[in-house]
Amino acid sequence: MIALNRSVHDRQKLEAYWKAAGPTFDGWGAKFLSVYTPLTPLELMGPLEGVVLIEFPDVAAAKGWYESPAYQQAKQHRDGAADTEFFIIDGGLVPLEERLPHIKRRQT
Template identity: 30%
Template sequence: MAALVLVEVSIHNPELYEEYKKHTLATILKYGGRFVVRGAQTESLEGDWNPQRLVILEFPDIQAAKDWWASPEYTIAKNIRYQAANSKMLVVESLFPIGQ
């Protein structure tokens, strides 16, 4: 079953975050992932949740998402993100097969 990675990001160094973005796409593609949401405008419908940036990724399964997150390729990008932003990230199994 497909998996979604949800990421809430608060950027404090926009220039460095742009560098992070340059390194990320190839790592996601390598593990069968794709962007579903990438920084689109959000609007809170309930509660006080209003992330500065929200990213949702889709992977073939939870293991592929974990393999991507722990990969040497993404670790390089991840270390840049750690310097440029504060993030919260989780993985969840999707109800639908990938791409549907």
């Protein structure tokens, strides 16, 4: 799971979110790989205040955590506090010829 914090509007609310969200990871097998560690911008499409990278055992566990009542309640603290993008990606490597098939169809 990757979270991109694009901008912060209310630091106090964001800190309340961090505090409330922490315990919601218990039982989901989450492994924190990077949480607001220093970043080196190389190619960005806009502002980026911080990044969170969390490994879960699988996509189902990541979705389960995100959709859990505990996280959904904690998430309310973040509403209006920051512009954030969340997404889940599966691990692995897609062969070159199989990448972005939806784009391939559009361009033929």
